[in-house]
Amino acid sequence: MSSSLLDVSNEDVRRIQSLAPEPPRVGIVLGSGLSALADAVDDAIEIPYPELASYPGVGEVVGHAGRLLVGTVSDVPVVLFSGRVHQYQGASALEAAFPARMAAALGCEVLLLTNAAGAVVPRLATGDIMLITDHMNLMGTNPLTGWPGPEGGNPFVPMSDAYDRDLQDLARAVATSQDVALQEGVYAGLLGPCYETPAEVAMLRTLGADVVGMSTVPEVIAARALGLRVMGLSLVTNAAAGEDLSHDEVLEAGKRASVVLTRLVLGILERL
Numbered sequence: 001m002s003s004s005l006l007d008v009s010n011e012d013v014r015r016i017q018s019l020a021p022e023p024p025r026v027g028i029v030l031g032s033g034l035s036a037l038a039d040a041v042d043d044a045i046e047i048p049y050p051e052l053a054s055y056p057g058v059g060e061v062v063g064h065a066g067r068l069l070v071g072t073v074s075d076v077p078v079v080l081f082s083g084r085v086h087q088y089q090g091a092s093a094l095e096a097a098f099p100a101r102m103a104a105a106l107g108c109e110v111l112l113l114t115n116a117a118g119a120v121v122p123r124l125a126t127g128d129i130m131l132i133t134d135h136m137n138l139m140g141t142n143p144l145t146g147w148p149g150p151e152g153g154n155p156f157v158p159m160s161d162a163y164d165r166d167l168q169d170l171a172r173a174v175a176t177s178q179d180v181a182l183q184e185g186v187y188a189g190l191l192g193p194c195y196e197t198p199a200e201v202a203m204l205r206t207l208g209a210d211v212v213g214m215s216t217v218p219e220v221i222a223a224r225a226l227g228l229r230v231m232g233l234s235l236v237t238n239a240a241a242g243e244d245l246s247h248d249e250v251l252e253a254g255k256r257a258s259v260v261l262t263r264l265v266l267g268i269l270e271r272l
């Protein structure tokens with residue numbers, strides 16, 4: 001049982017801190033096929049995930065290149081996680097929350113998460129960018145299980161404002177200024193790795209989900225427990241349970257829309 005959510009290797013933290021031009025303020029997690037933002041990091045120092053003792057070493061899936069970068073984006077010192085650890089790879093929820101735990105250990109105040117997701121509702125189309133306003137944890141696990149809570153506290157972390165309202169307003173304002181039609185909605189996190197059946201997608205729609213994916217939820221929960229403010233952006237890469245749905249389709253859609261998503265994130269960072 002883990003007593004500390006922060007439990008990342010001190011050696012990793014010291015190494016990253018010594019390489020970073022300034023202490024990172026914002027952690028950014030890039031989802032499947034969304035690695036273009038990594039090219040926007042100025043003075044980037046890169047560490048492949050396997051070089052980090054804290055990194056949960058589970059098999060990589062094609063398109064999930066794993067590396068951590070420190071540097072600045074729009075003059076904001078950031079730590080960028082290009083690729084993440086998924087529970088469908090066999091990682092625990094705590095391990096899947098690695099970027100949130102590392103960002104907190106490095107002293108970040110904000111965690112900005114991106115992901116690829118399938119549309120559950122007909123109003124969302126492939127290529128849309130959706131601001132996550134809330135989530136449903138349908139993964140059957142939680143990164144806080146066994147966690148006794150912070151010093152003298154309890155593990156019952158409030159989640160009513162998991163996605164920071166001021167950051168949501170900022171994302172809306174930047175999207176408007178860039179003429180980006182920013183969608184909004186609820187992200188349902190499922191364990192995967194198989195995609196959903198049509199019956200499951202109908203269930204998710206009935207429950208009130210707008211998109212479905214296999215990440216983000218453990219990171220958000222851990223981030224909130226560690227006091228970080230969270231923003232989440234989903235890139236709609238397909239219709240959930242769409243015909244001939246393939247991982248390649250998800251990666252391809254990610255590549256195409258990542259230009260818009262990258263510009264949006266740069267604009268958000270400029271105004272943080």
Ligand code: HPA
Nearest residue numbers: 116117118212213214240
């Ligand atoms: N389902 C679950 N996860 C996903 C999907 C999907 O349709 N698309 C991208 N990630």
